[in-house]
Amino acid sequence: LDADLLPDADGTTNILDNGANDVADRDKADDGWLNPDVPLIDCRESVLKVRISKAAAPPAVDRLFLNVWFDGTRDGDWNDVARCPNQEAVSFEWIVQDWAINPASIPAGGFIDIAVPTRLVLNQKPEADAWLRFTLSESPAVRDNTSAANLADGRGPAFPGFFKIGETEDYYRKGQEPGQPGNIQITKQYTAPNPVDVGDVITYSVTITHVGGTAPASAVMTDVLPAGVALVGPPTVTEVNPSVTPLLATFNPSIGPSGAILWNGTLTPNAVVRVDFQVRLRQCVDILVNRAVVRIPSGPQAFAEVQTPVECQPVEPKIELRKRVSLHTDADAVTDAEVLPGMTAVYYLTLSNSDGLTHTVHISDSLPSGVVAVNVSASSGVASIVGGSTVVWDGQLGPGTSPVTIKIEVKIEQVECGRALVNVAHWYVGSLTGDSNPVTLRYSCRDLGDAPDSTNNASSAMTAYPSVQANFPTVFSVAAPERGPRHEQPRPFFLGKRVSPEVEADLGFDADGVTNIDPSANVADRDRFDDGVNVSALSFQHCRIVAIPVMVTITPQALPLLPNGIGYLNVWVDSNRDGDWADRFECPQDATGVAAQALEHIVIDYAVDANALGVGQQSLLVTTSVPVWWPADLAQQPSWLRATLSDRPSNKPFITYGDGRGYDTPFRTGETEDYLLRGQIVDPTADPSVTKRGEIWPDFDAATNQRRWVIGWIVNYANGGASPANNVHVIDSYGPPQTLLAEHSIPLYAPTISGNSLDYNIGTLPAGGGGLVILRTSVPWTTPPGTVITNSVIITSANDTDITNNSTTVSVTVPVLPPVIVSPVAGSTCTGTVTIDGWVQPGAVVDIYVDGTAVATDISTDTHGNGNGDWSYVLTLADGAHDIYAVARAGGVSSDPSPTVHLIVDSTLFWDPISLRFEDENGHVIVPSGRLDESGWQVFLRPGHTYTVSLRVCCADPNAQVTLEIGDDIVVELTDPDNDHIYTGTFSIAVGGRMSGNVRICVTCNLIRRCTDGQVTIDPEGTVFDVTSGQPIDAALVSCMQSPTGAASADGVFVLWPAELFDQVNPQEVANDGYFSFFTPAGVYRLDVAKTDYQPYTSPDLTVVDAPVHFDVPLTPVLGGEADVQISISDGGFEPSVVTVAPGATIEWINADAALHSSTSITPSVEFQGPAAASLSADSGAWDSGLLASGATYRRQLNTVGTYTYRDVNNPDLTATIIVEEADTSLRLYLPGVAK
Structure with a gap:
């Protein structure tokens, strides 16, 4: 009837002896616990053997629950919990919690014996006796809702309620006897x-x-x-x-x-x-x-x-690993290539075997220093990037998979000019190993000339003038001795204001976009930065010594490359128009009766004393070494002129003079510029002309929190005539639906704006003069892909004689961006039913490809109805590895494919790795970095924060157990109270903790435990700070932008990362500590940062591979008024590249190119040292503009005397110098005051 009331089948009550004595443990049928001597160790798990019996005709129930309590504190109850020593884990007196049993597994009228694992046991007094309770019931244990822990303590349902079936057995266990x-x-x-x-x-x-x-x-x-x-x-x-x-x-x-x-x-x-x-x-x-x-x-x-x-015949695997590198397409892949600054490259690994066997192969490819992997894909198997510098691949190689192709996209970071980047990949099969062929990338910064040369790599004759073969030595990689001059490091010491690098004059890649000469097409004079000789000021007179105006740029880096600080200038001119520079002539006798000798080598080894001239752009008036042969009957015909600046005297095959050739060993520095001089014009005229180009890119406007398209328009105008152009106007008109965002001009002119037209009044444009206009306009983000956006420009002049080059109309087309696959991330999953979630620009549809085959087409977008272009699709995949990517389509145009997601379906997994998430107390969700396989991932956490970890368990065991162990200090038990297979647990990291190490997840299903390891380190948070004070900034808006293609490049497309699909926030507004953090999947990202009264900032490409990237953002206050110095940036570098200013001067940089550029100080460098360090230091003068879009500007005030060097982060070899010095007052004249 009850524990202390009769009747009782045992003849006596279970406790109190019918009320006569204080006794207990009198139930004679407590026999379900089969291993009462099992060790119960404090803070350890144990296993209880239990017998469950079933009547022949029991009541029908769906599930039984077993619960066990152990009085580990010996305080007379079962409601205690305790922290385990040195752990976050909790030990319980409720040691078995709602262990589920399927009644159908018990035979009618029979029994089953089961092994039941416990939770961590609370047993603080193992030597003392203790009571245990076993309860079997049709419903879970009754919890004490009045306690904060809300745990069960052995009680049953409140009276008059009761359990309908089952049994409760109590055991009095003797304490452990002392012993060893x-x-x-x-x-x-x-x-x-x-x-x-x-x-x-x-x-x-x-x-x-x-x-x-x-x-x-x-x-x-x-x-x-x-x-x-x-x-x-x-x-x-x-x-x-x-x-x-x-x-x-x-x-x-x-x-x-x-x-x-x-x-x-x-x-x-x-x-x-x-x-x-x-x-x-x-x-x-x-x-x-x-x-x-x-x-x-x-x-x-x-x-x-x-x-x-083992008795088997070892077979040497017939495996070949071939490696190539490409700078353009797979068809161009070679084993030795030269790469220019700012370029990207692709390595291709081809793994094959010819023995007919299947091998388990591991490949490791450690990239050379300065080469960073940004993306990797493979035709089969699993390829991944480790630390950005090593690519690994694991998979099966056999008749069904050979050959395997692995594609590694890389970017070249800061590498010295001329360095050879040699790379070999290695394969492993068990204890056997092999190597690929070596591949070499040569980092080239060279300069060569662009005069026509019939001795070229195409073996094509070129003409200097109609019907005159060109024999100018320009190409270097030809048979000696007539090699053209080549300069290995032109940037420190060059002609004019700009210089562009190339691999060779007629081969390979060129920073200008085209080679200097194209022999097959008989085209020369294609170097865009030949600007050292003022050819409009040349005035040759027959058999006279003349002066040639030349500009030379000397940087601080030039002096170590010049012996004794001396460089040399040489000039040649094709006086007789015969296609070479090798001729000599006799001029008429002078008054003394001596005939003067004229050479086509007109300036011979003119010494350029860099020490004496000093750093900067130096204008020289160079007198020819010999008279110039320039007869009147040829004066109106064109002529080729070469100027070579070098670190050693010219090559002189004719003993005292040369013909423009270089040496077999290239010059260390300098530049060669070739000019096709026009013939002398009898009646000079003006000829203003205009050209234009445009580029469109996606943008996020922090002011309105809206996406948009931005178009950059660059207008170049010039006077190609021999006379000044008068009353010049440049008028730019942009078509609908554009809105003007900004305009800038170099030189600076204020336009008259009327509607959608801007009129720049240039006034008088001198012969050879020119400038540029840069506009930025925007169109709505919802503008349909394929929409054509136009812009027109005209140039007018009062005395223009050629109006055929006075106008142009340029258009850009709104592109179709690659879709973004948000989920799943690359990794492993236990289920073949996979939901693909993604984002695409409005107006496009999506096609999904699995293993190269389209499995779904025309997927409609905006599944969430928010206009953001979200899409979703459910795939059914078989066990095995799969490559998934998506393509967007709109208006008959297809996008590039999205980055490939390599997903492995493995139905034997105990838990779903791609489900793993960590969430802090503020709801910020952290997706572990790297591939989300069972092992190998990383998670980055912050000290002083509390996290909830969650994952999905794959097995159907209702009693599955999950634990998370971090280092030696934290053990977390994950639970699933709502039975949705998502297990969660909470833990904290102490303030000031610098915890790192393994993080282990253990999942127990059906009494089988499987543990796997990841890594945990401290979150590499970023900080927004004031570059002038070093202090963190509050209220800055940080936007994370993503490359849809996963590729890094100076002008790649970036869109707002859809953080909401990862349960994160983007953009983020920072608090007083300036802290921000984005936990993104692998890919390429940028940060756009904006704050009132500060100049906007765009970070360089941040490549996330297997770890988040730490990046601190330096913001510079807005500077009003006019700039003291203006410097333009283009693919040719900074112009001017060396300037001298007084303390307190404001310098303004403007991007005058379609590609992205920056101005980032080298000395001093920009670095956030923390608030404490910053409060002790003054403005160091460091700066970082971030990436500047076309037409964007950046300003910095420099107050401290010194020499500042800086670079373009997208083209690290493009460097420049600012010298801050006090004005020279030694020449001032002071007069006494005069009173009248």
Whole structure:
């Protein structure tokens, strides 16, 4: 009837002896606990053996629940919990919590014996007696809702409620007698076919025995599987002699070459436990050595080793790994290539075998220093990037997969000019290894001339003038001796204001976009930056010495390259128009009767004293070394002129003079410029002309929090005539639906704006003069792809004689951007039903490709109805590896493909790796970095914050258990209270903690435990700070922009990263500490940062591979008024590249190019040192403009005397110098005051 009331089938009440005595434990049928001597160790798990019986005709229930309590504190209740020492983990008196049992698994009228794992046991007084309670019921345990912990404490339903079926058994367990553990012994055996061959299964049995002793012994067994084997099924644990706990072992695939079996438990005296597991031999070895090691705390270790002979014929794999590099397309891939500053490259690895066998292959490819991998894909297997500098691949190579192609996209970062980047990849099959062929990337910054040369790599004759063959030595890579001059490092010391690098005059890539000469088309004079000689001011007179105006740029880096600080200038002119510079002539006799000698080598080794001239742009008036042969009958015909600036005297094949050639060994520095001089014009005229180009890119407007399209228009105008052009106007008109954002001109002119037209009144434009106008306009983000946006420009003049080059209309087209696959991320999953979520620009549809085949087309977008272009599709995938990408289409135009997501479906997984998430107390969701496979991922966390970790369990076991271990300090138990298979747990990282190390996830399903490892380190948060004070800035808006293609480039397309699809916020407004953080999937990103009264900032490309990127953002206050100095930036560098200003001067940079550029100081460098350090230091003068779009400007005031060097981060070899010095007052004249 009740525990203390009669009647009772035992004849006496369970407690109180019918009310006569204080007694308990009198139920004679408490017999369900089968291993009452099992060790119950504080803060350790145990396993309870329990017998469940079933009547012949029991009431129908769907599920039974077993709960067990243990009075670990001996305080007379079962409601206590405690923190385990040095851990976040909690131990319980409620040691088995709602263990689910399927009644159908129990035979009617019979019973089953089950092993039930406990939670971490709370047992603070193991020597004292304790009460335990076992309750079997049709519903979960009744919780104490009045307590904060809301845990069950052994009570039943409140009266008059009751459990309908089941039983409660209470046990009084005697305390552990004092004693000492004995010795731990280990033995190991195996059973296998005889002989063992590849593919056979071997069964190992490890037996651990506690010999002697009077107290339980704890032991840890580790069995690292040797290379060449794979586990077949889970390990099993058998209690050979009681009592042993736990009766489960762990497999961790991330330990050793093939994983490891682990058992961590406790044995009572004379207890014996056996761990059995099977492996399959996957490759031929001479002998298979397998060792199990057992350790006891603070004691010795023992081991047992078995050696299994293997009889097979080792076959040397016939594997070939071929490597190539391409700067353009796969068809252009070579093994030796030259790359220019700012270029990207693609490595191709081709893995093949010809032995007809299937091999498990690992490839490791460590890239040279200065080369960073930004994306990798493979035709099969799994390719990934480690640390940005190493690419690895793992997969099967056999008849069905060979050859495997691996594509590695890289960008070249800061590398010295002329450096050879040699790279070899390596493959591994077991203990065998091999190498690819070497591939070399040569980082070229060279300069060559652009005069026509018939001795070229195409073997095509070129003409200097109609019907006159060109024999000017321009091409370097031809047979000696007539090599053209080549300059290895032109940037430190060059002619004019700008210089562009190239690989060769007629081959390879060129920063101008075209080679200097194209012999096959008979085209020359294509170097855009020949600006050192003022040809409009040349005035040759026959047989006279003349002066040539030349500009030379000297940078601080020039002096180490010039012997004694001296460079040399040489000039040649084709006086007789015969296509070379090798001729000499006799001029008429002078008054003394001596005939003067004239040469086509008109300036011979003119010394340019860099020390004396100083750093900067120096204008020289160079007198010719000999008279110039310039007869009147040829004066009106064109002529080729060459100017060469170099670090050593010219090559003189004619002893005292040369013909424009270089040496077999290139010049270290300098530049060669070639000009096609017009013939002398009898009646000079003006000829103003105009050209234009445009570029469109997506943008995020922080002021309105809206996306938009921005178009940059660049107008170049010039007077190609021989006379000044008068009353010049440049009028630019932009078409609908554009809105003007900004305009700028160099030189600076204020336009008259009327409607959609801007009129620049240039006034008088001198012969050879010119300038540029830069406009930025915008169109709505919703503008349909394929829409054509136009812009027109005209130039007018009062005395223009050629109006055919006075106007142009240019258009850009709104592109179709690649879609972004938001989910899944690259990794592994246990389910073949995969939902693909993504984003695409409005107006486009999406096609999904799996393994190269379109599986879904015309997917409609905006599934969430918010106008953002969200899309979703459910795929069904078989077990195995799959490559998934998407393509957008609109208006009959297709986008480039999205980055490929490599997903592995493995239905044997215990948990779903791609479901792993961490969320802080503010709701900020963190997606681990790297591929989300069982192992190998990384998560970055912040000290002083609390996180909730969640993951999805794949197995159907209702009693699955999940734990998360971080380092040695944190153990978190994850639970699933709503039974949706999503397990969660909460933990905190202490303030000031610098915790890093392994993070281990262990999932137990059906008494089988599988553990896998990742990495955890401190979150690399970024800080927005004031570059002038070093202090953090609040209220700045940080927007994370993503490359839809996953590629990094100076002018790539970037769109707002859809953070809301990752449960994050973008953009983020920073607080007083300036902190921001985005946890993104692998890809290429930029940060756009804006704040009132500060200049906007766009970061360089930030490549996320397997770890978030730390980046601090320097913002510069807005500077009003006019700039003291204006510097333009283009692909040719900074103009002027050297300036001298007084302290307090404001310098303004403007991007005068379609590509992105920056102005970033080298000395001093920009660095955020933290608020404490910043408060102690003054403005260092460092600066960083961030990436500047076409027409964008940046200003910085420099107050401290010194020399400042800076670079363009997208073209690191483009450097320049600012010298800040006090004005020279030594020439001032002071007059006495005069009073009248």
